[in-house]
Amino acid sequence: MSGKEKTTVKAVIDGRQCEFPQGITILEAAKSVGIEIPHYCYHPGLSIAGACRMCLVEIEKIPKLQISCYMTVGDGMVIHTDNERVRRARKAMLEFHLVNHPLDCPVCDQAGECGLQIYYMTHGNYLSRLKENKVKKTKKAVQIGQHVMLDQERCILCSRCVRFCQEISKSNELGIFQRGDREEIDVFPGTQLNNPYSANVVDICPVGALLDKDFRFKTRVWYLESAESICPRCSRGCNIEVHYNLAKPWKNEGRRLARLKPRYNSEVNDWWMCDEGRYCFKFVDEEDRIEEPLIRTESTVRKTSYKEALELAAEGLRSIAAATDKEIAVLISPRAANEELYLLKRVFSDQLPGTRLVFSSATPFEPTEDEILRKKDKNPNTKGAGLIGLSPDSADVWQLSDLKDAILAGEIGALYVCYHDIPGLPEELSAGWAGAVERIGLVIYQGTNHCATSEKAQIVLPAAAFAEREGTVTNFQGRVQIQRRAFAPLCEVLPGWEIMQSLGAALGGSYAFGSAEEVFAELAENELAFAGLSYEIIGSSGCVANGAKV
Amino acid sequence: MPQVKLISRFFEIENSHQLSVYEQNGGYSAARRVATEHWAPEKIIDTVKASSLRGLGGAGFPTGVKWGFVPRDHEGPRYLVVNADESEPGTFKDRHVMLNAPHLLLEGAIIAALSIDAKDVYIYIRGEYWEAFRVLERAIEEAGQAGYLGQNVFGSGHTVKVHLHRGAGAYICGEETALLSSLEGFKGWPKLKPPFPALKGLFSMPTIINNVETLSYVPIVIEKGPEYFASLGIERNGGARLFGVSGHVNRPGVYELTLGSPMRELIYEHAGGIRQGRQLKAVIPGGSSCPVLTAGEADKVNLDFDSLAGIGSMLGSGGLIVMDETTDMVNVLCRICKFYSFESCGQCTPCREGTGWMTRIMERIVSGRGRSRDLDDLLEIAGMIFGNTICPLGDAAALPVTSFINKFRDEFEARVSNGSVAAASSPLNAEEL
Numbered sequence: 009m010s011g012k013e014k015t016t017v018k019a020v021i022d023g024r025q026c027e028f029p030q031g032i033t034i035l036e037a038a039k040s041v042g043i044e045i046p047h048y049c050y051h052p053g054l055s056i057a058g059a060c061r062m063c064l065v066e067i068e069k070i071p072k073l074q075i076s077c078y079m080t081v082g083d084g085m086v087i088h089t090d091n092e093r094v095r096r097a098r099k100a101m102l103e104f105h106l107v108n109h110p111l112d113c114p115v116c117d118q119a120g121e122c123g124l125q126i127y128y129m130t131h132g133n134y135l136s137r138l139k140e141n142k143v144k145k146t147k148k149a150v151q152i153g154q155h156v157m158l159d160q161e162r163c164i165l166c167s168r169c170v171r172f173c174q175e176i177s178k179s180n181e182l183g184i185f186q187r188g189d190r191e192e193i194d195v196f197p198g199t200q201l202n203n204p205y206s207a208n209v210v211d212i213c214p215v216g217a218l219l220d221k222d223f224r225f226k227t228r229v230w231y232l233e234s235a236e237s238i239c240p241r242c243s244r245g246c247n248i249e250v251h252y253n254l255a256k257p258w259k260n261e262g263r264r265l266a267r268l269k270p271r272y273n274s275e276v277n278d279w280w281m282c283d284e285g286r287y288c289f290k291f292v293d294e295e296d297r298i299e300e301p302l303i304r305t306e307s308t309v310r311k312t313s314y315k316e317a318l319e320l321a322a323e324g325l326r327s328i329a330a331a332t333d334k335e336i337a338v339l340i341s342p343r344a345a346n347e348e349l350y351l352l353k354r355v356f357s358d359q360l361p362g363t364r365l366v367f368s369s370a371t372p373f374e375p376t377e378d379e380i381l382r383k384k385d386k387n388p389n390t391k392g393a394g395l396i397g398l399s400p401d402s403a404d405v406w407q408l409s410d411l412k413d414a415i416l417a418g419e420i421g422a423l424y425v426c427y428h429d430i431p432g433l434p435e436e437l438s439a440g441w442a443g444a445v446e447r448i449g450l451v452i453y454q455g456t457n458h459c460a461t462s463e464k465a466q467i468v469l470p471a472a473a474f475a476e477r478e479g480t481v482t483n484f485q486g487r488v489q490i491q492r493r494a495f496a497p498l499c500e501v502l503p504g505w506e507i508m509q510s511l512g513a514a515l516g517g518s519y520a521f522g523s524a525e526e527v528f529a530e531l532a533e534n535e536l537a538f539a540g541l542s543y544e545i546i547g548s549s550g551c552v553a554n555g556a557k558v
Numbered sequence: 559m560p561q562v563k564l565i566s567r568f569f570e571i572e573n574s575h576q577l578s579v580y581e582q583n584g585g586y587s588a589a590r591r592v593a594t595e596h597w598a599p600e601k602i603i604d605t606v607k608a609s610s611l612r613g614l615g616g617a618g619f620p621t622g623v624k625w626g627f628v629p630r631d632h633e634g635p636r637y638l639v640v641n642a643d644e645s646e647p648g649t650f651k652d653r654h655v656m657l658n659a660p661h662l663l664l665e666g667a668i669i670a671a672l673s674i675d676a677k678d679v680y681i682y683i684r685g686e687y688w689e690a691f692r693v694l695e696r697a698i699e700e701a702g703q704a705g706y707l708g709q710n711v712f713g714s715g716h717t718v719k720v721h722l723h724r725g726a727g728a729y730i731c732g733e734e735t736a737l738l739s740s741l742e743g744f745k746g747w748p749k750l751k752p753p754f755p756a757l758k759g760l761f762s763m764p765t766i767i768n769n770v771e772t773l774s775y776v777p778i779v780i781e782k783g784p785e786y787f788a789s790l791g792i793e794r795n796g797g798a799r800l801f802g803v804s805g806h807v808n809r810p811g812v813y814e815l816t817l818g819s820p821m822r823e824l825i826y827e828h829a830g831g832i833r834q835g836r837q838l839k840a841v842i843p844g845g846s847s848c849p850v851l852t853a854g855e856a857d858k859v860n861l862d863f864d865s866l867a868g869i870g871s872m873l874g875s876g877g878l879i880v881m882d883e884t885t886d887m888v889n890v891l892c893r894i895c896k897f898y899s900f901e902s903c904g905q906c907t908p909c910r911e912g913t914g915w916m917t918r919i920m921e922r923i924v925s926g927r928g929r930s931r932d933l934d935d936l937l938e939i940a941g942m943i944f945g946n947t948i949c950p951l952g953d954a955a956a957l958p959v960t961s962f963i964n965k966f967r968d969e970f971e972a973r974v975s976n977g978s979v980a981a982a983s984s985p986l987n988a989e990e991l
Contacts, residue, residue: 058906060906061907061908062907104907104912104915108911139922184904187901187904
């Protein structure tokens with residue numbers, strides 16, 4: 009690569025001689041060499057406000073302290089981020105931030121992850137000398153949108169939320185009203201904070217001024233643990249953190265999964281995620297989770313073990329395979345991870361060759377899409393299914409309409425449904441399906457929650473939800489990303505790949521994968537699109553599959 | 559030194575705000591010359607530089623140098639903005655200029671616009687100055703009809719359009735970048751610098767912002783020659799300026815003096831001395847944000863930028879607030895603090911929170927509930943604000959606190975220990991200021 013010369017500047021930060029790319033701010037430069045400069049209003053995804061003044065640093069030969077979020081590193085600069093003068097200024101700025109703050113930490117949901125608490129411990133640590141009354145603000149604990157609660161007196165007016173609504177969601181609901189220390193963040197008269205990305209303002213609010221209505225008062229954040237994952241709600245595959253509470257199981261009505269938070273990935277979602285994705289996790293701890301395998305006859309439903317359920321399933325499937333006038337069909341879902349899809353393909357082609365593979369990306373969700381993050385395809389792994397050869401792009405894979413025709417023609421003797429609930433979809437997609445399903449002699453349903461299909465199925469196999477198992481999904485860009493297991497599945501529930509492996513065994517095959525990672529290793533060997541990939545290579549931020557590269 | 563009559567001569571001419579009267583007194587000859595003789599921008603700028611005219615809004619930056627910052631090779635519009643948002647307590651000179659010599663301002667604006675090749679001039683006038691607004695509005699109309707403004711000024715082919723915009727009463731909009739934000743239709747919040755307005759100002763275009771009085775001197779500089787103007791003052795502090803004197807003097811008003819004149823002369827001769835024969839106690843020299851001077855300092859100092867800087871204060875906007883021996887300095891400081899916390903725009907933390915905090919401490923002291931540690935706390939808070947804010951409002955709020963407490967510490971100590979006893983005997987209600 010010639011032509012464009014890379015220019016750098018040399019500067020001394022806290023006594024260390026460093027080299028930085030030209031144009032980098034002091035704050036970012038310091039971060040890159042491991043020096044954290046405290047800040048409230050600065051956010052790397054937003055424009056520079058320069059308002060909180062927490063990030064003041066001293067630059068030799070410049071008389072005033074400068075805000076490091078805005079000032080770029082100049083060649084030959086000697087910068088002090090932690091000398092006496094800077095520390096004093098920082099402490100002063102922190103004291104100012106707390107002058108009108110109510111200090112109601114014991115009843116504030118932000119406690120434990122609050123910028124004021126954190127910086128007080130690291131940069132403040134002074135005794136209060138404030139005798140004055142605090143300025144009274146108008147709104148305390150007022151809902152300003154579907155997901156967001158506003159508490160004006162906790163607000164430090166960093167304007168991050170306002171800038172988010174101007175620059176990222178471009179919906180401009182929030183503004184700063186009044187002047188001086190009477191200033192208040194609020195929605196403009198007659199509007200509500202209801203843009204599709206509204207809850208991001210909660211993430212970027214450094215204090216407890218904007219809180220997530222859904223998460224509020226559910227559990228203290230210090231009880232939460234975190235696992236890296238990928239949002240399962242659409243084909244963008246936003247990088248997320250799954251925050252879950254196992255320490256205090258009586259909190260939050262026993263729900264383990266407390267909230268989803270976006271995780272930075274510059275290639276996928278930057279710092280953000282949409283509200284649809286953020287609140288899609290409820291099904292994981294819902295009452296209607298399928299906890300044990302079920303066997304249904306015309307008059308009874310009984311709980312059973314995987315062993316019995318799978319043996320019964322294998323028996324049923326084999327008998328249809330042996331029949332000359334009936335076919336087996338498998339309805340594949342792009343909600344499944346690559347590992348499960350790969351094993352599904354292998355098990356059925358090994359053990360029940362001739363099985364009809366049917367693919368559908370239908371979901372009950374509205375096909376919302378925009379220029380920011382949301383994609384029309386509401387499945388996390390449509391691209392992965394395609395790369396494994398399970399999408400209708402492959403000549404021998406049917407579409408939903410083909411399946412329906414075959415069912416109505418009486419050709420389908422057994423249907424293995426993965427996650428899909430076609431009869432439960434909106435009218436235009438589900439018309440005629442309820443009756444169609446009833447015409448099939450053997451319906452096996454594998455999924456996470458009870459639904460119209462599971463209510464009809466003769467055999468129901470519970471599957472682990474995305475937060476309960478490990479697996480990779482491939483987003484619309486072809487980026488393979490890992491969903492880590494946050495917590496163990498409910499009861500004895502198995503991950504999808506293990507169900508497939510066990511079904512394969514019940515059908516007479518021999519599969520001995522010990523983990524999803526092992527399945528992926530074989531997948532990478534056998535599927536050209538995934539060649540060269542491994543969990544290690546994919547890592548935290550994902551890796552584009554070779555087969556997906558243009 | 560006697561008063562000079564450069565701008566102020568129009569204060570004495572009847573109906574000087576009318577175009578015909580202004581022209582009978584030599585008006586528009588400077589702008590006509592510059593436009594019809596097609597002076598190169600460099601020539602205008604060099605002339606103003608040679609006059610040593612400095613920004614009279616308060617900062618005192620050399621005017622010609624400022625104009626020279628506009629990049630010559632810029633493609634697209636450039637703007638001249640006239641800062642007529644005169645709001646600093648104690649300052650009222652610009653109002654006099656606009657009421658009595660609106661055409662002088664317009665003439666200066668035409669010349670300045672030509673120097674930076676700006677086709678549009680925005681006058682941002684303080685909302686409360688409705689009378690000056692009317693007068694200016696009429697003057698712009700008259701000048702337009704006469705062909706001095708608009709598409710072909712003085713038949714020279716140059717275009718200079720003047721737009722008059724009323725502020726909504728926020729002090730902060732007198733800060734030049736806040737003024738630009740307000741003019742652009744946003745909340746009047748100062749912008750981060752750099753970039754400076756001369757490179758990226760109004761609507762992101764190169765912009766020069768000048769005070770009313772500064773621009774009003776420009777036709778005089780052209781007319782009488784830069785050497786004459788510079789010779790009026792002293793070295794590096796050339797020319798003259800308008801001083802607004804208010805407070806406890808016998809003849810408050812606007813007086814035009816050459817720079818370097820003794821403050822004593824202004825107070826005791828031109829402004830008629832202290833009312834009722836009382837003793838001088840203190841002077842705020844250039845608008846309420848400038849550090850206060852004791853009577854001793856005021857007696858000796860001369861009215862120029864460098865002399866006042868030399869004793870740790872500022873010439874600022876030239877608005878002197880004179881206080882006699884009966885003045886309660888604690889009340890005065892409390893009133894000043896109230897003003898700055900009321901007017902703080904709230905954008906950056908130290909000013910937003912600090913001004914209110916200082917005000918509440920001062921109010922507590924005035925109400926007789928002061929603590930002995932309050933004075934040191936106030937000094938420290940002022941120090942925490944000073945130099946750490948986006949715009950100079952923070953400094954403007956901090957400097958009075960520091961100077962009042964340091965120079966009149968005994969009075970503050972007494973109030974803190976005696977409580978409200980002193981408050982009752984104060985003849986000067988702070989609300990008067």
